[in-house]
Amino acid sequence: MESTKDIIGRMSKIQEVGEKECENCGAVYKLFETPRGIMGACKPCADENLKKKLNLPTIEEFRNSKERNFILSFERVSDDLKKATVSSYRPQNDFQLKAKQSAIKFVKGFNGIQSLAFSGNPGLGKSHLAYAVTKAIRDKKYKALYIKVTDLFDRIKSTYGHHSQVTEEQIFRMINDLDLLVLDDIGSEYVKANDSGHETWASDVLYKIFDLRLNKSVICTTNYSESELQQKYGNNGPRIISRMMNNATGIRLEGEDHRRQEAF
Numbered sequence: 001m002e003s004t005k006d007i008i009g010r011m012s013k014i015q016e017v018g019e020k021e022c023e024n025c026g027a028v029y030k031l032f033e034t035p036r037g038i039m040g041a042c043k044p045c046a047d048e049n050l051k052k053k054l055n056l057p058t059i060e061e062f063r064n065s066k067e068r069n070f071i072l073s074f075e076r077v078s079d080d081l082k083k084a085t086v087s088s089y090r091p092q093n094d095f096q097l098k099a100k101q102s103a104i105k106f107v108k109g110f111n112g113i114q115s116l117a118f119s120g121n122p123g124l125g126k127s128h129l130a131y132a133v134t135k136a137i138r139d140k141k142y143k144a145l146y147i148k149v150t151d152l153f154d155r156i157k158s159t160y161g162h163h164s165q166v167t168e169e170q171i172f173r174m175i176n177d178l179d180l181l182v183l184d185d186i187g188s189e190y191v192k193a194n195d196s197g198h199e200t201w202a203s204d205v206l207y208k209i210f211d212l213r214l215n216k217s218v219i220c221t222t223n224y225s226e227s228e229l230q231q232k233y234g235n236n237g238p239r240i241i242s243r244m245m246n247n248a249t250g251i252r253l254e255g256e257d258h259r260r261q262e263a264f
């Protein structure tokens with residue numbers, strides 16, 4: 001049997017005999033003369049192959065999935081909307097047909113810039129279409145969040161507490177970075193009047209949100225008309241509405257309350 005000494009002696013005879021460029025990645029690696037012939041291996045490729053074998057996510061994939069989970073941690077959807085899709089929306093009149101067509105067109109031609117604003121009375125499918133579009137855009141691998149304005153405000157307020165895991169800055173950074181922000185039920189949030197009769201905190205936050213989203217896709221839904229919203233947000237009103245309608249198609253819904261149709 002070969003002794004350890006002999007093995008070491010044989011190994012020490014292994015000599016560097018040249019270099020080779022990796023056909024796969026172009027890196028240059030050393031070649032050695034060994035008892036089994038001339039050998040060498042590309043380290044970056046060997047590492048990459050090992051990673052593939054272990055099936056580890058890349059840093060990019062890891063970061064993306066962390067971001068996706070962060071976004072989804074804000075989404076809360078009522079049970080009646082969970083299964084809503086654009087195709088399950090059955091228009092009852094021309095307004096609703098137009099709304100559905102706009103939703104389809106929006107998804108097909110999504111470019112991260114165009115916006116939609118659905119308005120109308122309760123139960124006409126504004127949230128249905130808004131959430132359905134969110135899912136369709138997400139299926140196209142974009143970052144999209146559907147959130148009720150009241151929920152978003154609650155989440156922002158909760159960052160003011162000492163024990164909050166999430167900072168206000170993180171929320172605004174997410175709002176800035178989304179490909180699509182869907183704000184459901186604008187105007188439904190509680191508005192505390194100040195001395196001049198207008199809300200301050202909520203309208204300041206809403207202004208900040210729309211300012212961050214300027215030239216980035218937003219879908220809004222509301223029960224209110226433009227002038228009602230303007231009034232509600234006081235001094236910020238015109239600036240909020242102007243940003244909300246920037247690059248936006250306004251879609252007015254009319255018809256029978258779908259919730260009532262189901263009840264009777």
Ligand SMILES: Nc1ncnc2c1ncn2[C@@H]1O[C@H](COP(=O)(O)OP(=O)(O)OP(=O)(O)O)[C@@H](O)[C@H]1O
Binds near residue numbers: 084120222
């Ligand atoms: N045309 C429609 N086809 C199929 N389902 C519909 C249609 N319109 C509404 N719905 C369903 O009716 C329910 C109420 O609709 P939705 O929540 O979208 O109303 P909304 O316009 O957002 O009302 P609100 O102003 O009160 O928020 C949901 O379950 C939704 O899926």
Ligand SMILES: [Mg+2]
Binds near residue numbers: 126127128184185221
């Ligand atoms: Mg709604």
Ligand SMILES: [Zn+2]
Binds near residue numbers: 023027042043044046
């Ligand atoms: Zn290589």
